[in-house]
Amino acid sequence: MKAGWTIAFAGIARREVLRFARQRERFLAALVRPLVWLFIFAAGFRSVLGLSITAPYETYVLYEVYVVPGLCAMIQLFNGMQSSLSMVYDRETGAMRTLLVSPYPRWFLLGAKLVAGVLVSILQVYAFLGIAWLWGVHPPAIGWLTVLPALLLAGVMLGSLGLLISSTIRQLENFAGVMNFVIFPMFFASSALYPLWRMKESSVLLHDICALNPFTYAVELIRFALYGQVNLTALAVVAGCTAVFFGGTVFMYDPAKGLWRKRPG
C-alpha cells in the first residue's frame, strides 16, 4: 500500500475517533442501550427462558450469557446506522464534499470511513464486554482476542448496509423510517435474543425469516468467536453480504451512476 493511502486512512480514522471523543453522550448512549437489555431484560427472562446446551456453549448457560453476543452485534448495528445517519447529514450540509474531493478513489474513501467507524464501534463493544464480565458473563480469555476479527467483519457488514441505506435516503427526515423498518426488524427477527431452534418451536415461518436475516449470522459469528470458535456458515454469509452491501454502496456513490445523477446542487 502506498504511503499516501495509509496517511489518508489514518487521517479519516483519527477524525472519527476525535469526533467520537467529543461526543461523550454518544458513547454513553451506545453503552446504555445494551446494558439496559442485559441488566433488565435478561434478568427478567432468565427465570422464564431455559436454554439447553447448544453450540458453542458446552453447558447450560444463563440467559444473560446467551444474550451478550447479540448485544455486541446490536452495538454494531446501531453504530452502522449512526454512520449512515451522519452520511446523510454530511451530504445535506455539504461536509461530505470535503471527503469526496480527495484525490483518492471513492471506494477507498468510503471504505476508510466505514472501517474507521467500525473501529470506534469495537471500542464500545469491548467496554460493554468489560461491564458484562463484572455482571458475571465470563467468556474464555482467548475469546477476547478471537472475537476481534469477527467484530471487524460484522461491523463492516452492518456499516456497509448503513452506507447503502444512506445512499437511498434523500432527506434526513426520512431517516426515522430506517429505525422502524431496518434496525428493529433486523434485531428482533434474529438469533440475538432467542436461539433459532426455540423460534422454530413457536413459528416455522418466523424461524425461516430469522434464518434469512444477515444479522443472525453476524450474531452467530460473534457468538462463536467469543468462545474461540469459527462458525463457517456465519463467516461465509457475513463475508458475502459485506461484498454485496459494499459493492452496492460504491455503485450508488459512483460519480457516473447512482444517486448523484438525480440530485441537483
Added chain:
Amino acid sequence: MTVSPGARLTGGAPDLAPALVVADVSHSFGAVQALKGVSFSVARGAFTALLGVNGAGKTTLFSLITRLYDSTSGQIAVAGFDARRAPGEALARLGVVFQTRALDTDLTLRQNLHYHAALHGIARKPAEARIAEVLALVDLSERIDHRTGALSGGQQRRAEIARALLHRPELLLLDEATAGLDVRARAEVLALVRRLIRHENVSALFATHVMDEIEPADDVVLLHRGEVLARGRADSIAGAGDLTSAFLSLTGQAA
C-alpha cells in the same frame, strides 16, 4: 499521487495547459437541463469570475469540476488532466471552497487542517509545517487551536481558503465564497484571493452573483440558465456602460 503522463489531454510541458478547460459540457437532472454546451477556460494565474444569478448552473458546474458526479456530455480538464479519465490527478490540483461552509465545527482549526492534509496524503510532520504557512497567509495563525465553530463567518471562510491551499493546488474553486459575510469580511476574502493569485502561483474560478466583486481587468464567464452568454474581460463585456447594465441586457432583463 503519481502523475501518469498519458492522462494529460494536452501534450508538452505540464505548465502550459490552462488551469481549467470546460469543453461543451452539458448536464441534466432527469428532464431538467442544468447546463447546455458550456465552454470556457481559466488561464494560469488568472482570476476568473463565474457570474450568474441563483439557479444559473454555477453549483452544478462546480460539482462536475470536483467530480461529485459526471457530466452528461462534454469534457473537463484541470491543469491538463481529464476529470473523468484521471480524476485523482485532476482533484490533486484543485482547491475547493464550497458554497455551504464545510468545516468540522467540533474540531479545532489544526485538527480540521490535518484531516484535509491526510485526505491529500500529506504526512503529519510536513502537514504541520504547511499548516503554519497557510494560516499565516490567511492571518489565522493565532486561532490554530480554536474550535472552528467558535470562529466568525469571515474567519471560517479564510480557514476554508487555507484548507483549500494546503496541498498546493493549481486552481482554486470558490463557490459564492463571500455569501453571508458582512462588507468588511467580504472585502478581506476577495483581497486574500487576489493576493494568493499574485504570490502563490494559483488561478481562481470565483463563482458569484455580486457585480461589485468583479474588477475591470478580471476575466468573466457569464452563465445564465445553464448557458454561457458572454466571456472575456469584464471591461470589454461592459463596453461603454457598466457590468450590471451589460448583464441585464444580455439576460434580457433590461428595462
